Amino acid sequence: MKILAIVGSKNPEGKTGLCVNSFFETVKQNNECEKILLTHKKIENCRQCDFNGWGKCRTEGICVIEDDFQPIVEKIRQADAIVFATPVYFSDISESMKSFLDRLRRITRHQAGKTDIEGKPTIGICVAGGGGGGAVMCCFFLERILTGCGFVVVDMIPCRRQNLQLKSQILNLTGKWFVEHVSSEGYK
Numbered sequence: 154m155k156i157l158a159i160v161g162s163k164n165p166e167g168k169t170g171l172c173v174n175s176f177f178e179t180v181k182q183n184n185e186c187e188k189i190l191l192t193h194k195k196i197e198n199c200r201q202c203d204f205n206g207w208g209k210c211r212t213e214g215i216c217v218i219e220d221d222f223q224p225i226v227e228k229i230r231q232a233d234a235i236v237f238a239t240p241v242y243f244s245d246i247s248e249s250m251k252s253f254l255d256r257l258r259r260i261t262r263h264q265a266g267k268t269d270i271e272g273k274p275t276i277g278i279c280v281a282g283g284g285g286g287g288a289v290m291c292c293f294f295l296e297r298i299l300t301g302c303g304f305v306v307v308d309m310i311p312c313r314r315q316n317l318q319l320k321s322q323i324l325n326l327t328g329k330w331f332v333e334h335v336s337s338e339g340y341k
């Protein structure tokens with residue numbers, strides 16, 4: 154199974170990165186796992202191309218901006234499952250995750266853009282590393298966007314600074330469960 158993690162944190166070894174590592178810890182022995190840090194990529198904000206706010210996203214399911222967005226979308230299409238992991242900022246997803254998902258949800262309004270994305274299993278991880286509040290709210294926002302893109306959201310895992318040790322064990326178990334019970338065709 155090929156699992157791609159899309160991470161909205163700046164720090165590869167930060168709390169969000171470590172949560173993804175926990176998910177991958179056992180899984181990576183028998184599966185192909187890749188982690189992409191959005192902050193290390195060039196992802197412009199949506200340009201709201203036309204006067205009506207839409208653009209080729211609506212008519213063709215593509216984005217006209219030539220940056221790292223499209224290559225990441227291709228990686229999503231080639232993967233069997235996706236992990237979306239974000240630090241919690243203001244009880245919401247991070248800016249890099251927002252810029253990426255703003256564009257992804259637009260192209261997936263069109264049938265062509267949905268190709269190899271619709272129905273793909275996904276797990277969301279939201280890490281509140283400050284006071285610890287807002288992880289559940291962040292999960293709510295992230296799940297709504299991912300569902301809107303057409304992913305099958307298998308689980309959303311809120312984590313907070315105070316329970317990271319517990320959640321890292323849960324993420325490890327979730328990873329094991331995920332590869333046993335979920336395939337690119339859905340739940341087994």
Ligand SMILES: Cc1cc2nc3c(=O)[nH]c(=O)nc-3n(C[C@H](O)[C@H](O)[C@H](O)COP(=O)(O)O)c2cc1C
Pocket residue numbers: 162163164166167168169170240241242243244245280281282283284285286287288
């Ligand atoms: C702009 C900003 C807003 C934040 N808002 C919250 C918040 O609402 N709740 C919280 O617990 N932590 C908040 N934090 C702390 C981050 O959640 C914490 O730094 C993050 O989990 C660290 O992840 P990382 O190590 O992967 O960067 C905020 C941090 C920043 C920079």
